[in-house]
Amino acid sequence: MIRVEGLTKDYGLRRAIEDLTFDAQKGEILGFLGPNGAGKTTTMRILTGYMPPTSGTAQVAGFDVVDQSLEVRRRVGYMPETVPLYPDMTVFDYLKFMADLRQVADAEDRVDELLERLGLLDRAESYIANLSKGMRQRVGLAQALVHSPEVLILDEPTIGLDPVQIIEVRNLIKELGKDHTILLSTHILSEAQQVCNRVMIINRGRIVAEDTPERLQDRLTGSRRVSVQVGGDGDGLASVVAAVPGVARLMEKEDGRLEFETVPGMDPRAEVARAVIQAGYDLLEMRPYGVSLEEIFLELTRDEPTPPQPAEEELLDESISDLKDLNLKS
Amino acid sequence: MINVWTIAKREYRLYFSSPVAYMLAFFLFLVLGFFFSYSIQIAASAMGMQQGYVPGVDITLQPMAVMLVLLTPALTTRLLAEERRLGTIELLMTAPVRDWELVVGKWLGAFMLLLTYLAVSLIYPMILNQLISPGVDQGPLLTGYLGLILLSAATVAVGVFVSSLFSNQIAAFAATMGVVIFLWWIISVIGQVAGQTGGATELARYLDYSGHFYDNLLRGVVDLRDVTYYLSVTALSLFLSAMSIEVRRWG
Numbered sequence: 001m002i003r004v005e006g007l008t009k010d011y012g013l014r015r016a017i018e019d020l021t022f023d024a025q026k027g028e029i030l031g032f033l034g035p036n037g038a039g040k041t042t043t044m045r046i047l048t049g050y051m052p053p054t055s056g057t058a059q060v061a062g063f064d065v066v067d068q069s070l071e072v073r074r075r076v077g078y079m080p081e082t083v084p085l086y087p088d089m090t091v092f093d094y095l096k097f098m099a100d101l102r103q104v105a106d107a108e109d110r111v112d113e114l115l116e117r118l119g120l121l122d123r124a125e126s127y128i129a130n131l132s133k134g135m136r137q138r139v140g141l142a143q144a145l146v147h148s149p150e151v152l153i154l155d156e157p158t159i160g161l162d163p164v165q166i167i168e169v170r171n172l173i174k175e176l177g178k179d180h181t182i183l184l185s186t187h188i189l190s191e192a193q194q195v196c197n198r199v200m201i202i203n204r205g206r207i208v209a210e211d212t213p214e215r216l217q218d219r220l221t222g223s224r225r226v227s228v229q230v231g232g233d234g235d236g237l238a239s240v241v242a243a244v245p246g247v248a249r250l251m252e253k254e255d256g257r258l259e260f261e262t263v264p265g266m267d268p269r270a271e272v273a274r275a276v277i278q279a280g281y282d283l284l285e286m287r288p289y290g291v292s293l294e295e296i297f298l299e300l301t302r303d304e305p306t307p308p309q310p311a312e313e314e315l316l317d318e319s320i321s322d323l324k325d326l327n328l329k330s
Numbered sequence: 331m332i333n334v335w336t337i338a339k340r341e342y343r344l345y346f347s348s349p350v351a352y353m354l355a356f357f358l359f360l361v362l363g364f365f366f367s368y369s370i371q372i373a374a375s376a377m378g379m380q381q382g383y384v385p386g387v388d389i390t391l392q393p394m395a396v397m398l399v400l401l402t403p404a405l406t407t408r409l410l411a412e413e414r415r416l417g418t419i420e421l422l423m424t425a426p427v428r429d430w431e432l433v434v435g436k437w438l439g440a441f442m443l444l445l446t447y448l449a450v451s452l453i454y455p456m457i458l459n460q461l462i463s464p465g466v467d468q469g470p471l472l473t474g475y476l477g478l479i480l481l482s483a484a485t486v487a488v489g490v491f492v493s494s495l496f497s498n499q500i501a502a503f504a505a506t507m508g509v510v511i512f513l514w515w516i517i518s519v520i521g522q523v524a525g526q527t528g529g530a531t532e533l534a535r536y537l538d539y540s541g542h543f544y545d546n547l548l549r550g551v552v553d554l555r556d557v558t559y560y561l562s563v564t565a566l567s568l569f570l571s572a573m574s575i576e577v578r579r580w581g
Contacts, residue, residue, distance in 0.1 A: 050420060050424050051579045070426045073426040076424070078420075078421075080417065082417050084416060084417040084419075084420055084421045085416070086416065086418060087416075088347065089340075097336065097340050101336050101422075102426065103332065103333075103426075143421070
């Protein structure tokens with residue numbers, strides 16, 4: 001559906017993206033992950049026919065974005081980062097206008113259908129100027145969907161929303177992923193992890209890693225992290241667990257709980273469980289979890305080791321873009 | 331082509347859902363009404379009777395031309411500059427709409443509003459027709475309105491072009507006003523200063539935005555050169571607007 005080869009874009013002397021190559025299959029939700037200024041929006045603008053690349057080629061739904069721009073634009077729904085709306089139009093009129101521009105047959109019925117699907121029916125006659133940020137975001141999504149495009153390109157679809165709205169939008173995207181190919185950008189790692197089938201990490205205009213969220217974790221860490229919880233204060237537990245072959249990097253977290261990383265390629269969980277029980281502890285919980293994408297991301301974009309504590313839902317600040325990039329793909 | 335109509339329709343409606351269309355109509359018809367009643371009063375006065383002054387359609391068409399030129403910047407400034415400021419230009423540029431369709435649609439929307447004003451203004455010649463015998467002179471009426479239509483088309487096109495260059499509406503407004511005043515008044519002044527003959531005068535006369543209207547069309551003369559002039563200004567401005575959008579894609 002999307003096929004990009006050697007895509008490069010210069011703004012004057014500044015190179016925004018360099019030699020990007022990737023593709024997205026039909027029905028795939030591809031996440032574009034990277035700090036601000038990494039080149040996500042530039043790539044999306046090229047794919048939507050907004051502007052041509054400096055060099056390289058890109059095809060969307062089988063059409064070239066430069067030579068067959070109009071064909072591409074007919075098949076792409078695009079929601080830019082700052083959702084572009086006309087404040088002096090009502091929601092219905094705006095969507096009707098977009099549907100007409102896209103030459104949708106039975107535009108009014110289609111707009112009604114979308115209003116219902118996105119929970120905007122009671123706002124149809126409201127002026128866009130009076131809508132909340134979350135509502136505007138929905139109108140922006142409706143606009144991108146109005147012509148049932150084969151490919152949806154969403155630039156930071158959850159930015160500026162409150163947590164409830166974020167969950168709503170994510171669920172919506174997942175649902176849309178069933179019949180559309182979606183390329184979405186985000187700088188929220190857990191979002192990419194939750195929503196996407198495949199994640200591309202981009203930093204300073206280059207792809208530094210690309211895989212499924214799970215495989216990305218496996219490949220980059222090669223080891224898994226396991227948390228063990230026993231009853232009581234668990235004195236001496238660490239030495240018992242550390243003695244099991246295959247256990248590396250042990251960390252005591254709090255009374256009765258510790259975490260260890262496995263030696264790559266080994267799964268010592270069964271032995272650990274046996275050893276813990278044989279030593280007379282009450283094993284309450286043993287839970288494996290992956291390293292969060294955030295840690296991977298930090299590892300990829302910085303060369304010093306990162307604190308192991310996984311942080312949920314944290315936005316990466318601009319400074320990451322200044323950190324040294326490290327091409328782990330090679 | 332249908333895209334042109336979609337965009338034009340939105341612009342046209344938007345003028346009426348904001349105060350713009352009504353405010354401009356207020357000013358326009360205030361001025362027209364003033365000149366009209368003033369001229370009728372003069373004609374009806376003892377002095378006017380003595381001199382045999384019979385008002386013609388120019389008592390409406392002449393101020394109308396000036397008003398259209400002066401009001402157009404208020405209409406056109408918004409067209410592309412606001413799209414750029416709101417970011418909605420990104421929407422239009424990624425919709426399956428060609429750049430020229432966008433530009434022509436914007437132009438048509440504003441042009442249709444001026445046509446609406448022109449249609450309403452027909453009421454003055456109709457009233458005048460009742461007041462004087464043997465009625466108004468049909469020739470200058472038709473060519474005068476043809477002139478106003480051409481003038482509106484060209485002025486709106488110039489406005490669209492200036493609007494395509496700016497994202498700041500105030501800057502766009504000032505620039506459009508400057509360009510329009512230059513075309514309407516300054517060129518003819520340059521022509522007069524340059525002297526009676528010579529290439530510069532010829533050029534100034536050909537470029538004179540107001541001259542093509544006043545000297546011929548308002549007097550009932552249709553010269554192909556005048557029509558060509560206004561149509562050329564329209565086409566060139568729209569072409570440059572489309573180029574301006576195209577250029578920004580590469581930015």
